[in-house]
Amino acid sequence: MDDALLPPFLRLLGDISTPAAVRSAETGVARETWSRLTESGFLDALVSEPDGGAGLQPADVANLLLASAQRLLPAPFGETMVARALATRAGVQLPATPILLWPVNAQGELLSSFAPLRSGSTHALVQRNDQVSLQLLAPSAAPVDGYGMPAATLAAAPPLASFSLGPNTLLSSSATLAAVGIAGAMAGVLGMTVDHVNTREQFGRKLGQFQAIQHQLAVMAEVTTASCTAARVALSRPLPGPRQLDAAAAKIAANDAAELVCAAAHAAHGAIGVTAEHDLQLYTRRIKRAAASFGSSAFWAEYIGQAHLSQDANAGDFILSRWAIPRPS
Amino acid sequence: MLDLLQNFAPVSLPPEAEALRPHVKAFLAERLGNTVPADIRARSWTGFDAEFSRDLANKGWVGFTIPKNYGGGGGGAFDRFVLVEELLLAGAPVAAHWIGDRQSGPLLLRYGTEAQRQFFLPRICRGEIFFCIGMSEPNAGSDLASVRTRAVRDGESWVLSGSKIWTTHAQKSHYMIALVRTSGDPADRQRGLSQFVIDLTLPGISVCPIVDLTGDAHFSEVFFQEVRLPADALVGEEGAGWAQVNAELAFERSGPERIYSSVALLDQWTTHLRSVGASVAATRKLGMLIARLATLRQMSLAVTARLASGESPLVDAAILKDLGTQFEQDVPTVIADALADDPHPIDDQELVRALAYVSLISPTYSLRGGAREILRGMIARGLGLR
Numbered sequence: 276m277d278d279a280l281l282p283p284f285l286r287l288l289g290d291i292s293t294p295a296a297v298r299s300a301e302t303g304v305a306r307e308t309w310s311r312l313t314e315s316g317f318l319d320a321l322v323s324e325p326d327g328g329a330g331l332q333p334a335d336v337a338n339l340l341l342a343s344a345q346r347l348l349p350a351p352f353g354e355t356m357v358a359r360a361l362a363t364r365a366g367v368q369l370p371a372t373p374i375l376l377w378p379v380n381a382q383g384e385l386l387s388s389f390a391p392l393r394s395g396s397t398h399a400l401v402q403r404n405d406q407v408s409l410q411l412l413a414p415s416a417a418p419v420d421g422y423g424m425p426a427a428t429l430a431a432a433p434p435l436a437s438f439s440l441g442p443n444t445l446l447s448s449s450a451t452l453a454a455v456g457i458a459g460a461m462a463g464v465l466g467m468t469v470d471h472v473n474t475r476e477q478f479g480r481k482l483g484q485f486q487a488i489q490h491q492l493a494v495m496a497e498v499t500t501a502s503c504t505a506a507r508v509a510l511s512r513p514l515p516g517p518r519q520l521d522a523a524a525a526k527i528a529a530n531d532a533a534e535l536v537c538a539a540a541h542a543a544h545g546a547i548g549v550t551a552e553h554d555l556q557l558y559t560r561r562i563k564r565a566a567a568s569f570g571s572s573a574f575w576a577e578y579i580g581q582a583h584l585s586q587d588a589n590a591g592d593f594i595l596s597r598w599a600i601p602r603p604s
Numbered sequence: 605m606l607d608l609l610q611n612f613a614p615v616s617l618p619p620e621a622e623a624l625r626p627h628v629k630a631f632l633a634e635r636l637g638n639t640v641p642a643d644i645r646a647r648s649w650t651g652f653d654a655e656f657s658r659d660l661a662n663k664g665w666v667g668f669t670i671p672k673n674y675g676g677g678g679g680g681a682f683d684r685f686v687l688v689e690e691l692l693l694a695g696a697p698v699a700a701h702w703i704g705d706r707q708s709g710p711l712l713l714r715y716g717t718e719a720q721r722q723f724f725l726p727r728i729c730r731g732e733i734f735f736c737i738g739m740s741e742p743n744a745g746s747d748l749a750s751v752r753t754r755a756v757r758d759g760e761s762w763v764l765s766g767s768k769i770w771t772t773h774a775q776k777s778h779y780m781i782a783l784v785r786t787s788g789d790p791a792d793r794q795r796g797l798s799q800f801v802i803d804l805t806l807p808g809i810s811v812c813p814i815v816d817l818t819g820d821a822h823f824s825e826v827f828f829q830e831v832r833l834p835a836d837a838l839v840g841e842e843g844a845g846w847a848q849v850n851a852e853l854a855f856e857r858s859g860p861e862r863i864y865s866s867v868a869l870l871d872q873w874t875t876h877l878r879s880v881g882a883s884v885a886a887t888r889k890l891g892m893l894i895a896r897l898a899t900l901r902q903m904s905l906a907v908t909a910r911l912a913s914g915e916s917p918l919v920d921a922a923i924l925k926d927l928g929t930q931f932e933q934d935v936p937t938v939i940a941d942a943l944a945d946d947p948h949p950i951d952d953q954e955l956v957r958a959l960a961y962v963s964l965i966s967p968t969y970s971l972r973g974g975a976r977e978i979l980r981g982m983i984a985r986g987l988g989l990r
Contacts, residue, residue, distance in 0.1 A: 338610065469987050489984035496983055497923050504612040504906065505899040511614045527895040573888045580891030584882055589871040590894060591693035591864070598898045600616035 280317075284339050287315055292346040294554045300349030301424050304395040308350055313371060318352070321360035321514060328363070333517075334603075337510040340452070341503060344459025345466075347557055351375055351394050353452045358400045360514055365438030367409065375399040375412070375427055378446035378569075386446050387569045390426040399429060402445035408434035422564040444515045447522035450569040451509040454525035457565050458502035461529075461536045464558045465495050468540045482543065491539045498532035505529070511600050520582060520597050523575035533566040611920050612906040621682035628690040631663055636694060642958035645695020645868035649861050650822045652773055653697035654734070660691075661731030666701045667709050674713070675726030681912035685860065685905065692864040699773055699822075704728040706859070707852050708735035708781050712801070715840030715848055720801070724779075738768035738782030738802070738826065739849075745770075746975045749793040749846065753784045753828065755800060762786075762838070764800070764808075764831040772972075774824035775813045780804055783845050797845035800837045807831070818964050850918070856973050857921040858907035862928035863900040865969055866935035869962045870897075872955045873939045886942045893938060896931050903927070919986030922979040929969040929976070936963040 291308040300308065312318060320336050322328020340353045351373045358374040375391045377399040391399075393412070401410050411430040420426050469492065472483035482488050505528035509521035517525070537559050541548045548555040583593050635656070644651065660666050669684050670676020677683070691698050709728045712720055727733045744750045753766025768774075768782060780802045788796035804811065808831035813821035840848050870893060877886060903924050910917040939959055943950060950956055970976040984990065 334614070337613075465987075469989065473988065483984075483989040486981070489989050490977070490980040492987055492989060493926075493980035493983035496987055497927050500612055500923055501899050501903065501927055504614070504903050505895075507612070507614050508899070508902050523891070524895040524898050527892060528899050531896075572892060576888040576891030576895060577884060578891065579894050580882070580887035580889070583874065583890060583894050584878055584887065589693065590867055590874065590897060591689070594894065594898045594901055598902070600614045600902070602616045602619075 280320075280336070281338050281342065284315075284317060285342060287311065287317075288342060288346045288348060292343070292348040294347075294557065297347045297349050297557055300394065302419070305349045306395070308348070309373060309395055312350060312352065318355055319359060321356050322363045323360075326363045328360070332513045333357075333510040334507075334513075337455075337507050340455045340510065341459040341462065341506065344456045345463040347460060347463065347561060349394060351391065351396055353455060354391070354449075357448050357452070357516060361407070361440060361444070361516075362400065362409070362436075362438065364514070365407075365440070367436045367438050369409065370398060372397040376445045376449045376452070377401040377410070377429065378443070378449055379403050387449070389420070389422075389564055389568045390428060391449075391568075392564075393425045393427040396427055398435070399427065400445060401429065401434075402440060402443075405439050405442050406437055407440045407445065408437040410434050422560045424560070424564075441515060443519055446569070447509075447517045447519050448515075450522040450526045450575070451506065451517045453565045453569045454502065454509065454522070454529035455506045457529035457533050457562050458499065458506045458525075460558050460562050460565075461495075461499040461502060461532060464536055464540045464555065464562070465492070465499050467555060467558075468492060468495065468543050472543055488543060491543065495536050495539050498528075498535055502528045502532045508598060508600065513601060519578055523579050524598070526570055526575050527572045527579075530566045530572045533562050537562055611910065611917065612903055614902055615905040615909045617686060617905070618682050621680070621686045624679075624683055624686050625690060628665070628687055629694075631660075631665075632690060632694040632696060635659060636696060640695060642695075642868045642872035642954050643961045644697075646866070646958050646961050647820075648692055648695045648698060648865070648868065649702050650699050650772065650820075651695075651697030652699040652776055652822075654700045654731075654776075656697050657700035657734070658731035660696075660698075660701065661729060664729075666705050666731050667725065667729030668705070670709050670713060670725050670729055674721055675729040676709070677729075681908050685908050689860045689864070692860050693867060695868045700734050700776070701728070701731055703737055703772070703777075704733065704735040707737060707856060708779070708801075710855065711781065711799075711848065711852055712839065714851070715799075717836065719836065720839070724801070733778040734773070734776065736771050736774045736777040736780045738771055738774075738780045738784075740770045741767060742769050742825075744790075746978050748783065748849070749797070750790040751783060751785055751797065752790055753782065755784050755786050755798065755833065757786075758832075760835050762800070762833040762835070764802070764828045764833055767825060767827045769825045770814075770823045771826055772823050774804070774826045775811045775821070778804060780826065781839060783849055786842055786845075794846040796843055797849075798842050799839040799845045799848055800833060801839050802828075802831070802833065802837060806833070816965070818961055820965075851916060853918060853921070853974065855911065857925040857979075858904060858911065858917070860901070860904055862925045862973070863897060863904055863931060865929075865932040866962050866966065867897075869939060869955075869958045870935055872952075872958050873942075876952050876955050883946065885945060889938050889942050893931075893935060896934075900924070900928050900931055919983055922974070922982045922986075925974065926970070926976055926979045926983070932969045933966045936966055 319328035320331045324330035355374045373396040378386045413428040413430045505525040509517040509525040668677035668679040672678040755762040755764045786798040808829040810827045
């Protein structure tokens with residue numbers, strides 16, 4: 276399933292997720308990107324077939340999500356996919372526009388240090404305890420935040436619809452999608468860095484011929500691979516999607532890798548990498564923002580630590596029972 | 605680039621492999637009970653217990669992937685994963701049969717003559733003979749291609765001279781499979797190397813155990829003084845030793861033994877926290893380690909899946925081993941730190957001994973089976989550097 280979807284999706288990304296499109300979407304709305312994405316049908320991949328979707332599970336679209344992150348697709352692709360699937364299951368119709376996920380605590384505060392990027396979105400699914408409501412986003416574009424992109428804010432308007440959902444479902448999905456975004460983007464950074472060190476010469480040799488550089492890139496590949504693995508494991512849970520333990524492992528792997536990958540990539544690129552003109556900064560800004568969104572490593576580690584301490588099993592049996600991959604049905 | 609990332613797709617163990625797990629758990633519960641202290645369990649695949657290995661062989665669990673017509677279990681890579689995972693999680697003393705089971709048996713099955721297979725494989729599977737691997741030499745550690753130990757043809761036999769070092773449990777093994785030079789000199793690098801199966805009781809062989817910093821003597825130096833080897837001691841093709849050794853490496857680097865070496869300590873610390881209570885900082889440290897281990901286990905399963913489908917994923921195995929051994933080395937550091945965050949004497953002496961042992965021995969985790977720097981070089985080549 277996955278294998279057949281990927282080539283056409285990569286072709287689509289080649290058209291709609293170019294560095295120029297990514298740049299222009301930062302301040303405006305990527306209408307062309309969104310209309311092409313809507314036409315492609317991928318946004319309804321997780322909606323059941325009777326409801327007009329493809330009836331796929333998150334595992335089937337894992338490669339698509341990682342690839343979209345690798346190309347910095349300037350739209351809330353995974354978020355809208357998840358929102359459509361969950362709302363449709365609950366009998367709630369969503370508008371055809373980009374939708375964000377907005378988990379809040381009992382006091383109604385967003386469970387993230389940074390609000391999701393606006394990315395042309397019009398609505399958000401807001402989850403508080405076991406209730407989800409469809410809410411409008413504030414229409415006026417917020418000023419760009421320190422990362423150079425406008426964040427979304429909720430409109431002060433009554434909810435348009437609501438349905439019930441297991442507590443923390445949207446928190447787990449948001450953290451997982453943040454982890455997927457980081458993991459995929461790191462794969463993009465790794466690719467750029469490999470190209471750079473195989474081209475750029477210093478001291479009469481290609482940078483990639485220096486052992487110090489080789490080892491830095493090897494470590495980048497290791498932690499990127501681990502992040503992608505953890506993200507895929509979280510995406511292997513059928514709808515309603517990842518549980519908190521899955522999201523925790525994925526976000527920890529992504530966050531642990533993020534700082535190292537950004538630092539090593541910038542070290543290898545030198546000063547050109549921090550210029551606005553170079554594409555590396557497009558990745559760096561998104562990776563660092565996503566790492567600080569929907570919980571740090573320590574936040575999620577505390578959840579896992581408590582879960583492990585609250586029962587009797589040893590580490591192996593705990594992991595075997597909680598992280599077993601569901602067999603395809 | 606996406607290829608590298610796709611290689612680690614999530615894998616669920618086949619039900620027939622999972623079906624083995626309760627049987628292994630039941631055997632281990634009965635055979636080892638709950639009384640083995642954590643510092644002994646922490647030795648696991650360097651813990652030598654011939655009697656345990658023979659009991660395991662009686663269950664049919666030594667040489668589990670060797671075909672049944674050679675006395676093996678006829679199992680697949682996933683079956684072995686489950687078996688080994690349970691043995692390591694229990695801290696079972698598996699060292700006696702470990703090398704024969706993981707490497708020498710499969711090597712002889714693949715490259716040995718029919719006579720060699722008939723002789724060695726059933727004995728390995730019965731837990732009668734134990735193997736060690738002769739790779740490093742006093743002047744060739746990571747730089748394996750520069751080995752100097754030499755076998756010279758003399759009529760129908762070979763005469764072997766030289767020495768091997770850091771050979772795990774050579775002093776307790778019956779046979780060594782050694783990589784030695786049969787032609788050229790060290791300047792010829794990989795060319796002219798061959799593998800021999802050496803009966804360690806032959807005249808001219810002396811084995812000197814080397815005591816390590818924990819007080820154990822798990823490795824040895826082995827000297828060969830004009831040892832006469834029969835013609836059938838050659839394994840595989842003369843001069844093909846380098847290729848044969850490399851074919852083993854993906855197996856050696858991808859198994860659960862590259863992620864679970866510190867798990868006995870991790871479990872002992874968890875028990876301690878459950879008993880005395882855990883601070884938020886300690887809970888977070890524990891959670892970080894569990895999260896990393898959960899991801900590493902999936903990576904190990906993913907590499908196992910590729911081995912099961914007949915591939916030799918050397919780069920993926922190198923990625924897993926480097927990350928896995930880094931995790932194994934971080935466990936004692938994190939735990940020592942967490943304990944010292946709240947400075948007062950620790951009552952749990954078992955925890956102290958396990959922590960000391962793992963802290964001290966863990967530098968070897970990223971030496972054995974391919975040093976960290978060698979692995980990173982391989983990964984870089986896999987990325988297209990050089």
